[in-house]
């Protein structure tokens with residue numbers, strides 16, 4: 345866990361800021377390894393971990409996880425290309441998403457990925473046509489929108505109208521589905537129940553019910569269960585009062601459930617999707633204080649980064665606006681913490697990384713780290729807003745920093761625009 349210490353693998357954040365500039369994302373390979381390794385050691389060996397690139401699609405971050413055994417769950421042509429270039433075996437890639445294009449489905453077929461996770465009957469029909477035209481069967485996993493939901497997730501998926509997956513009731517009403525789409529090879533079932541789950545019992549219960557669902561759908565539609573993808577949704581604590589997911593408790597609850605299903609279906613490939621759980625704790629968003637000011641009695645530190653790189657820190661998806669953990673990283677802190685408004689360079693009051701953040705008296709030039717920022721950072725943020733562009737990203741491995749993404753320059757942002765003659 346990036347914990348606010350002034351060094352990462354022995355390298356001072358001040359050195360990283362000096363060498364690569366700020367604002368900067370810093371990822372710690374040791375933390376990626378620890379997140380993956382701890383969970384891998386704890387959970388049933390039949391459960392394969394598919395990394396959801398959506399959380400952090402940097403190719404070197406993916407490669408770091410893949411080198412430890414992670415497979416890939418992709419949601420776009422670019423993520424598919426990233427996975428292939430990072431060296432993930434196509435047989436270890438699944439393609440999820442409610443609105444895949446014809447081009448994306450074609451690319452999935454041509455790369456020979458493990459399966460397309462189909463989310464609608466329309467998509468099944470399109471894929472069936474593409475497969476027929478190519479004379480190759482399209483492996484498909486049906487994404488089911490279950491009739492049930494389990495409480496305890498920040499985003500409940502089952503039991504309500506959603507653009508994701510096919511309603512369980514609709515699927516069960518089409519027992520001849522596999523025959524309707526003969527060029528597809530339906531090989532299993534996927535369900536994703538929600539995200540940011542910190543309660544091990546909820547994940548266990550979700551998984552148990554997804555296994556039941558898979559057996560129900562498999563039997564009714566007469567499809568083989570060659571693969572069951574139980575989603576995931578494992579969370580990371582960001583805010584005060586949230587507690588780490590207890591992996592020992594998860595193992596104690598989940599492993600017997602997996603074992604039981606595996607005993608009944610020994611040939612079935614079992615997939616768990618992991619996004620933020622693997623990458624969020626490994627990342628720090630490093631910003632530098634540009635200006636200090638007070639306004640109507642409040643302290644403001646205007647920093648060089650902001651919500652255009654880190655929308656998650658604004659509390660999107662949370663009802664209560666709470667701060668990500670933030671620390672002074674460049675020097676020994678001295679003085680009693682006082683509340684700071686940490687704001688960025690954008691011309692909107694929403695560009696606030698943290699409200700009333702307790703930090704020691706700040707100086708211009710200080711470095712502040714927003715911790716647990718390795719997931720849903722820049723790619724989930726409006727990086728082009730006000731033309732600031734993408735920040736640089738550095739992966740620290742074996743005590744050495746590697747630039748894994750270059751900072752956008754103004755000319756990069758203009759490169760794809762066309763000036764038409766007046």
Ligand SMILES: *Cc1c(COP(=O)(O)O)cnc(C)c1O
Pocket residue numbers: 396398399440536538539540575576577578617618619620621719
């Ligand atoms: C977003 C998503 C994930 C990853 O979610 P995390 O909360 O980052 O673990 C996994 N599976 C599906 C289908 C998703 O949409």
